[in-house]
Amino acid sequence: MSQAWSAPLAAVGRTALSTLAGFGRFGEFGASVARSFRDTSTWLRLVALQMARLGVESLPIALFIAAFTGIVLALQASYTFTGAVPLYFVGTLVGKTMILELGPVLTGLALAGRVGANIAAELGTMKVTEQVDALETLAYDPVAYLVVPRLIAGVVMFPVVVAFADAVGIVSGWITAINMLDMSTAEFVRGLRLFFLPFDVHYSLIKAASFGLAVTAMGCYFGFTTAGGAEAVGRSTTRAVVVSSMLILVLDAFWAATLL
């Protein structure tokens, strides 16, 4: 067997196997989460704290992003719609884009950075400083204690944050439209309502919930599988953010393909 061609093959094999192993570990992690769900007495009283930390404390950044997105959408829409398309379509574009896409996705990406990194760093540090082991010795199921409340908080609070983001984005688009564009409130609202369907809101919330699950799950998974020291915590944090951002985009496409 010549080294020249066996080395690349071995590399491919190794990569494939380690990828599979990664999926396996994640599956195991998922199974342990499912098991720990029954341990309500452990996680129930911790959910409120995580909801406050992951959800309520994320509102400022989410709303900041949404406000500027709304402004940009309104301005760019009016720039695009010169001439043939009536100006009230600015309202339609701001509303639709905000609710269907940018509200959930930009919020999701921002929170992947804020929440995902936070979780991965916190759990990673707890892991390498044996705090997770300490929980075990104190008869706490660390998954029920640390992971489940975060997942629940993510799934519940992301849609809430996105609801606010959608609303703020639309309102800032509206304010931009009446102040910086030659539009009236009536025109903007007409455009806004033109193609609005209640399903849009459901879609936005479904996306948000799935992003919440993706971000918190990745944060917890990479945090929990941290082994080593400060550097490993850094690596886990980076991975959590990168993978959850990618997952958000993949889920975004997935929902668009399946729900629209």
Add this chain to the structure above:
Amino acid sequence: MKRTNEIVVGAVIVLGIALLIFGTLWLQGVGFGREEVVTQARFREVGQLLHGNAVKLRGVPIGRVEDIYLESGGEWVIVAMKIESDVVLPVDPVVLLAPESMFGDWQAEIFPRSRYPLYDYSESTDPQVIPGYALPDISRLTAVADQIAGNLAVLTERVEIAFTEETALNVRRAIENIQEVSEQLTGLVDKQQRTMDQVAANLETTTRTLGEAAETVRRAFAQVEAAISHGELAAIIDDVQRTTAQLDSLSNVMTAASQDFRSTVQRADSTFRIVHSIATAVRSGEGTAGRLLQDTTLYSELRQTNALVRALVEDFQKNPRKYINLSIF
């Protein structure tokens, strides 16, 4: 500390849910606190009408489409509309479905049937269900416009065949004159008709008037003759002169024929006016399509015009002489 967390999170969630519910309802255009009743209408098909589209009366939004479903049997569609309960619907109402604007959203508008009596409404045995009709959407309007353009082309072709290239200039002038004549004749006929009741009493006056009219006609054709030196037209003029000579006897025939004649002239006249205005509108370019399409009456006008033009073309094909000779006698 835990307590405050719970309170803050609870408040944010409740606020979020309230925002969602009221936001959704507001965006759907639901009027809060207003009484609404559900009214049904029946259609053959509903085009692109969707749940939530506006329901209007005289252009004013009074509700929205609540539900769309097939009647049992699948032959008809029932549209349930939520309408403000204090709105009084017209007597014998009908519902027309049409695009609200050029961009695809539809509306259901309620009219008295007398406004658009011609459409093929889907009547229901239940008097509570309003008959409805869905206007064709933009693509079908385009098709009709195409058809009209085709008919106009045919008409133009015929006219070109009737008046050959060589005589075009002269004939154009002749037509101008003929138009003048026909206007005068129209006036004459009008007068004639008004005086018809007094025909017996004022026969002499009438005859004199006709004589004057004949004189005018003669003068007009003298102008035509002066303008034209071509042989063919000379023949036509001969014909005209011969006819003019018979003008005395015409006065008798005239009374009987006037009704028929007048309507033909008017019909042709109004047709050309409509065709002309459409042509102008189409030619005037940007934004016109949108304006045209917003007017749901356009379709019926186009259809009526089309029918007239088609009738005119057929009639022209059958007896082209009528159009040339009739005007000139």
Add this chain to the structure above:
Amino acid sequence: MSIELRDVHKAFGERVILEGVTLEVREGETMAVIGYSGVGKSVMLKTIVGLLEPDQGTAWVDGQDVGSLAREQLYELRRKVGYVFQFAALFDSMTVAENVAMGLRRIRGMGEQEIEARIAEALRLVELEGFQDRYPSQVSGGQRKRVGLARAIATRPKYLLYDEPTTGLDPVTTAVIDRLVLKLEQELGVTSIVITHNMESAYRVARRIAMLYQGRIRFVGTPDEIKQTTDRVVRAFIEGRPELAQEAAA
């Protein structure tokens, strides 16, 4: 009821750490475990509470095979075991009092008042009265260690596993902790394992001393026995004379 390791093997990847450790700690006895740094003492201790699973062999606690327990039973067992981590492993998002309370909250039917009383008692035993509201980042390394100890003993467990409870403490505090270990053994009948590098401490608290060497238990005996041993490896370790160990290896 006791703690027992039977032929425990443990390797991390290629690196073999434990190669058949067999050790019995009798009920009510305090066993000191000594051994070179990195020999696997902490690993051994972790297999006892199921934090690490042995590749081979079994760990028995309270008459139960730790590896064969279902999760619920394992957690049930852990309620009876206190574990003092080598590096304290305090929850740094919680105050000292909350750290100590963690184990107590797992005890059904314990009211807030009793929990507070227990926290105060545990902190008093490790000489940290009034530290309740500090955060781990606000106390010294030695103090952290003692908070970890307080956390482990607060639930009054039947078994206590100390991973170097006195390393890094001043001689007086070390003596205080040693006395605490003895007191727990004598007054509450606690069965415990104390990992230590401090031979003074080992002689003071342990009824027997075991030495872990090259993946196995090299020696088990009372303090008097270990002082008299002729095993050069053990002597080298307890007397701190590396040249003896080299002779032994040769």
